[in-house]
Every structure is written in C-alpha cells, then in structure tokens.
Amino acid sequence: MASGKLRLGVNIDHVATVRNARGSAWPDPLRAALLAEAAGADGITAHLREDRRHIRDADMEALAVGLGIPLNFECAATDEMQAFALRLKPHAVCLVPERREERTTEGGLDVAGDEARLATYIAPLRDAGCRVSMFIGHDARQIEASARIGAAVVELHTGHYSDLHAEGRLAEAEAELAALRDGARLAASLGLEVHAGHGLTYENVAPIAAIPEVMELNIGHFLIGEAIFLGLEAAIEKMRRRMDEARV
Ligand code: PXP
Numbered sequence: 094m095a096s097g098k099l100r101l102g103v104n105i106d107h108v109a110t111v112r113n114a115r116g117s118a119w120p121d122p123l124r125a126a127l128l129a130e131a132a133g134a135d136g137i138t139a140h141l142r143e144d145r146r147h148i149r150d151a152d153m154e155a156l157a158v159g160l161g162i163p164l165n166f167e168c169a170a171t172d173e174m175q176a177f178a179l180r181l182k183p184h185a186v187c188l189v190p191e192r193r194e195e196r197t198t199e200g201g202l203d204v205a206g207d208e209a210r211l212a213t214y215i216a217p218l219r220d221a222g223c224r225v226s227m228f229i230g231h232d233a234r235q236i237e238a239s240a241r242i243g244a245a246v247v248e249l250h251t252g253h254y255s256d257l258h259a260e261g262r263l264a265e266a267e268a269e270l271a272a273l274r275d276g277a278r279l280a281a282s283l284g285l286e287v288h289a290g291h292g293l294t295y296e297n298v299a300p301i302a303a304i305p306e307v308m309e310l311n312i313g314h315f316l317i318g319e320a321i322f323l324g325l326e327a328a329i330e331k332m333r334r335r336m337d338e339a340r341v
Contacts, residue, residue, distance in 0.1 A: 102138045104290075105317070113146070123159050127160070138313065140189070141167070143191060166178055166185065169190065188215070188227055188228065197291075197314075200230065201250045202235070204227050204229060215243065227247050228250060229247055229249065236279050236280045247285050247286075248309075248311065249276055249277060277305075287308060288307065288308060298332065316329060
C-alpha cells in the first residue's frame with residue numbers, strides 16, 4: 094500500500110472558461126484558487142494556452158502574486174511560453190503538447206521524439222529555479238527521455254484510464270492502470286518525481302492515488318463542475334478525502 098501524503102493540485106482553468114463565455118470579469122480564477130488553497134489544495138495549476146481560450150496572461154500574473162501555495166504553470170514548449178515562465182518564475186512548469194483544434198490536452202508530450210530541443214528548452218527554466226515537469230504517457234521511452242533531458246518531474250497522463258473507466262471497459266482500464274503503475278515505478282527508479290492527472294473524478298481517483306510512487310495529482314474539470322453542486326471548498330475536501338483514504 095502507498096504511504097505518505099499525496100499532494101492535490103487544483104487546476105482552475107475552467108473557472109476562466111466560464112468567465113470567458115460571457116466576456117465578463119467573473120468568476121475570478123484567483124478567487125477560486127484562494128478558495129482552493131483554503132480548502133486544502135497543495136498547489137494550483139493553470140494552463141496558459143496559445144489561443145488563451147481560458148486562462149489569460151493577467152490571470153497567471155495575479156496567481157503568481159496572490160497565491161500562498163505553489164503555482165504550476167502549464168504550457169506548450171514554445172518560445173513565447175518560455176519567456177513568460179522566465180519572467181513569472183513559478184514553482185513548477187509543466188510542459189504539455191498543444192493543438193489548437195483539441196478540446197483538451199489529448200495525449201502526452203513526445204519527449205523522445207524532440208529530445209535535443211527539449212533539453213535545451215528546459216535548461217534556462219531549471220536555472221531559474223522552476224521544477225520542470227513533462228506531461229507524458231506511461232511508455233518507457235518517454236520516461237527515460239524525460240530523465241535524460243534533466244526534467245525533475247513526470248506527470249503521467251491518466252486520460253485514457255479515465256475514459257475507459259467512464260465507458261465501463263473495466264478490464265481495459267485495469268490494464269491501463271497496470272501500465273501506469275509500471276511507468277510510475279520506472280520513473281521513480283530514474284530519480285523522477287511522479288505526478289498524475291487528467292480526467293480524474295471521485296469514482297476513478299482511488300487506484301491512481303494508491304500508486305505509491307505518485308506524489309501529486311492534478312485535477313481540474315471534474316472539480317470545477319462539481320463545485321456547481323457542492324461548492325468549490327466542499328468539492329475539493331471530498332476529493333482530498335478520497336485521495337487520503339486510498340493512500341492509507
Ligand atoms: N494535468 C495536465 C498536465 C493537464 O493538461 C490537465 C488538463 O488541463 C490536467 C492535469 C487536469 O485534467 P482535468 O481537467 O481533466 O482534471
């Protein structure tokens with residue numbers, strides 16, 4: 094069984110999605126982040142997409158100044174985002190693949206296929222003191238490449254597991270879970286800190302939270318949706334309990 098407290102990073106992108114739907118100033122992502130902090134979140138994640146569809150530059154700046162807990166700045170590995178991150182100096186920078194036409198981050202980053210460029214790309218971020226994280230699938234090639242380029246963290250993409258679980262394809266979800274467990278073990282053995290996230294809910298979080306090498310989960314869309322029914326603090330507290338129960 095797993096041991097040690099698992100950190101919960103709350104992704105507040107979709108507070109900005111709701112705000113932007115009406116072009117107004119509310120709901121305010123910083124206010125949500127501060128509530129999340131009060132509810133026991135260990136960190137806040139926000140994704141500044143190239144198309145600024147939810148989080149905007151000013152949101153990131155407000156989060157960097159206003160938060161008392163670590164900020165995980167999620168972005169694509171572009172020059173624009175590197176410059177932004179170097180100015181902001183967040184606690185962590187999580188690199189993700191990004192395609193304009195996708196609804197959300199669909200797959201993991203191809204670190205192995207872009208190894209030399211990514212090694213050069215992350216060097217100044219590391220020098221600036223940011224913990225650099227690679228959002229990848231569980232395959233060994235990507236994990237080993239992430240270790241070689243000097244990333245501090247890999248975040249394993251749980252989207253496929255979550256989809257299989259939601260579709261009731263439980264045998265396939267179990268196989269995906271086994272692969273995530275193997276990936277987490279390999280990553281930790283290479284000295285990488287292991288995080289996980291995407292598509293996690295009250296129903297599917299326990300087996301991921303129970304993976305002993307996983308130190309942090311990043312959860313967004315479900316929690317922001319659940320906040321409609323429970324309120325944000327209660328929604329986060331309930332997730333926190335599910336995670337802690339799985340961790341015992
Ligand atoms: N981690 C990463 C790297 C992500 O890109 C996302 C989605 O923005 C999440 C975690 C959170 O996923 P979800 O919103 O499905 O909980």
